[in-house]
Amino acid sequence: MIQRKTQSSSYWDENFSVEDSDIEYLNNLLLEDETPLTTDELVSALIRNRIAREQRAIEMQLTRGSAAYLPKETYTLGQTLSFPQIDFATGNVTAVRAGQNPELGSFDVITIDFGESGAREFAARLVTHKLNASEGKLGDADAVAQTPEHILEHHGQAIAAKLAATLKVKGDIVPIAGHWFSHTLLADINEGHLNLAEAALDMAGGGPLGTHDLLAHLDLPVTINDQLKIFSLDYALQEDERFDEVGPAGQVLWYLHRLEPQEVLNTPPTLKVEAVDESIKLPIALQNLEADIDDEFGSPHDYGDAANGEVTLHLTFPHRRAGTLPLSEKVKRIFPTAYESPRVRFTLVDGHSGEKHPGWVVREGRYVYGLEEWYKKYEMPVGGTITVKRGEAPEEVVVKIARRKLAREWLRTAAIADGKISFAMQKRPITTDYDELMIVSLDNFNVFDEAWKKMERQPFAKIVADVFRELAKLTTQSAVHARSLYSAVNVIRRVPPAPIFHELISRPYFVHVGDAYWRFDESKYSEQ
Numbered sequence: 204m205i206q207r208k209t210q211s212s213s214y215w216d217e218n219f220s221v222e223d224s225d226i227e228y229l230n231n232l233l234l235e236d237e238t239p240l241t242t243d244e245l246v247s248a249l250i251r252n253r254i255a256r257e258q259r260a261i262e263m264q265l266t267r268g269s270a271a272y273l274p275k276e277t278y279t280l281g282q283t284l285s286f287p288q289i290d291f292a293t294g295n296v297t298a299v300r301a302g303q304n305p306e307l308g309s310f311d312v313i314t315i316d317f318g319e320s321g322a323r324e325f326a327a328r329l330v331t332h333k334l335n336a337s338e339g340k341l342g343d344a345d346a347v348a349q350t351p352e353h354i355l356e357h358h359g360q361a362i363a364a365k366l367a368a369t370l371k372v373k374g375d376i377v378p379i380a381g382h383w384f385s386h387t388l389l390a391d392i393n394e395g396h397l398n399l400a401e402a403a404l405d406m407a408g409g410g411p412l413g414t415h416d417l418l419a420h421l422d423l424p425v426t427i428n429d430q431l432k433i434f435s436l437d438y439a440l441q442e443d444e445r446f447d448e449v450g451p452a453g454q455v456l457w458y459l460h461r462l463e464p465q466e467v468l469n470t471p472p473t474l475k476v477e478a479v480d481e482s483i484k485l486p487i488a489l490q491n492l493e494a495d496i497d498d499e500f501g502s503p504h505d506y507g508d509a510a511n512g513e514v515t516l517h518l519t520f521p522h523r524r525a526g527t528l529p530l531s532e533k534v535k536r537i538f539p540t541a542y543e544s545p546r547v548r549f550t551l552v553d554g555h556s557g558e559k560h561p562g563w564v565v566r567e568g569r570y571v572y573g574l575e576e577w578y579k580k581y582e583m584p585v586g587g588t589i590t591v592k593r594g595e596a597p598e599e600v601v602v603k604i605a606r607r608k609l610a611r612e613w614l615r616t617a618a619i620a621d622g623k624i625s626f627a628m629q630k631r632p633i634t635t636d637y638d639e640l641m642i643v644s645l646d647n648f649n650v651f652d653e654a655w656k657k658m659e660r661q662p663f664a665k666i667v668a669d670v671f672r673e674l675a676k677l678t679t680q681s682a683v684h685a686r687s688l689y690s691a692v693n694v695i696r697r698v699p700p701a702p703i704f705h706e707l708i709s710r711p712y713f714v715h716v717g718d719a720y721w722r723f724d725e726s727k728y729s730e731q
Contacts, residue, residue: 207261208288209254212350215358221249221369228252230375230385239382239434243355246363250351260291269293272325274332278313288334292317302326379437380448380455381542390427392439400436400627401445401459409462411548414440414455449548451539451598456548461561462690465526466525467546470568473521473655476500476697483701486708492685492719493700499529499569500699506533513592515538517638518578520585521692524648526575528591528602532562537591538564538571538600552594553577554603562600574602581606582634584614586641586690605636612645615677615687617694624695626673642692658695666696666704668728671713675723682720 208214229245240248260375269285270276278284282296294315299356302310311327326332326433370376370383377386403420404410414433417440423432440457447463450456460468479500485493497516513520514533522529530538539549544566551562551573562573575581581604588605614631617624631644647652670691675681689700707713712728713721 205388207254207257209257209354210249210356212349215354217360219358219362219365221365225252225366226369226373226375227251231381233376233385234388237388237428238430239379239384241382242363242367243359244384245376246359246366247355247364249352249366250354250359254351257291261287273324273335274329275335277311277328284315286315292320294318294323297322299327301328307331341432377438378543379441380450380544381452382434384434384438385555388431389438390423390431390435392435396421396423396436397439397443397445400440400457404446404457404459405462409447410458411456413450416660417457447546448544449546450541450544451547451549452541454598458548463546464572466527466572467563467565470565470570471521471525471527473524473697474527474568474570476699479699479702480705483705485701485704488719489685489700489704489708493704496686496689496700497529497531497533498699499534500533501531502701504532513586513590516639518583518585518587518589518646519641519690520643520651522570522698523578523583523585523587524651525570525573526578528571528652530566530569530571530573530587534591535569536569537593540564540566550594550596550599551577552599552601554590554601555606559599577602577604577658582632583692584633584635584637585643585645586637586639587637588638598667606634607636609634615642615674615691616646617651617691618646619650622654622657624654624670624673625675626670626691630675638686640684640686643690643694647692653693661696663696663698663702664706664710665730667692667703668710668712668723668730670695670723672723680716682716682722685719685721688721 208218219444229248232248233240233639269283272284272286272288278296278299280296280299284291284296285291285293294317295315296313297560298314300312302312304310307326307329308328312324313327314322314324316322367378375386376383378388378730380554388454399420400417401415404412414437418432418436421436427435437448437455438468441448445460447458447460448455449458449463452697490502490504493501494506497504497506514537516529516531516534519529528534539547541547547564547566549562549564551560553559560576562571564571583589583604590605592601592603593599594601609632611630614633614634615630616627616629618627626643629644633644667688671683671688674683685700685704688707689698689703692698692703707715712724714724716722
């Protein structure tokens, strides 16, 4: 049986490329329906068209009655053949000669004239060849398995990536918020319309406002249907740098770029991460610890469905200082995302009071902004426990800082003296739950800003060693847990777990004493 090419996985995974005929078909589809389509809808239409195109080619060849090419057969001058393997192209045999390959035995080489496509040579009278197994018959043994729906499910993502890349280059079909539309159908949105939209957003404090709300301020012709008005305005706003689309996936919301918080437009200094060496290999125990910490710049881990409903995390200094949450592998499943927008505006809900605040998901920086007031209100320490879960509305996320009765406890505290960090155990009031290994109490967060800048010039290995030795003074065993070291180092330098853990296993002065604890061997340390 000769399997249709569109029924082969390799056709879609390896051989598929977007052709001009695909773009023309999709553009005509949009022009005919005058309705924007999602990426999945475009891909589905493309798949169905490819399958239908192949079927038409098959039917045309069967109607012509030309023989399907098989390498084992003998062919004569003037004979017409069809080639299912190359889109059922048809050609005439214009030459026959003896083949020359001792390994194949006796066979012929035939020349096929494909007209405008030129001439090509093929083997004939060749008994052993994989194409002979088809017997020249057209089959659909996999037709049930390779339905358009099946192809979309298993190969749609790869097809969509190639299609989107081609569409953006061609420019005939333009995107906005996960939908595509023909550029030629867009309504005229001029500078005056955009100025009115800016004024409306300005009056709303920057936004966010939906496209419907903005259209109310624009005097577009009534002859243009509403859906076309919406897409045309969305596209015009998207192409103007004054406006930022900040809605979660499935919802288009606009904001004035100049009125967005600076911490959203520019990553806070304490959240900036240097390039991490991806070649670092950790022992299984430290890999598991890294996965448990779930740093937003940590190595990827498979968490399964463990983070689909509610996530508990412990706050590090960089996020406590910036008033943010990490958009880590588990946490990001809770917060709204977007098709393309780098920033997403949503609503934070206080899990205690029900109070609501605007929040921002900064996808590229991997953080969530908007919690500074709550951190101050609840006296949130570094290492404090936070729970996040989805709210009642799709655009809401509930953040609950784990509270407890006020008590004075011995806590690990950090201070800056002469530009250096030191740690001590001191009694401090605490009103939140916390991770005992990650807790760090700080009297004044601001004094660490200058130290943070100075530490940028310090060798990383020295910072880890200095912090470790400070922590080792706090226990009678002089042992430091890897989790504690990670939290403490991040008080003065933003570093994911892997580089810190790699120091523990690669430097001779760190001595493993069991579980995730290490001691420091001063005799093997030479300060750089």
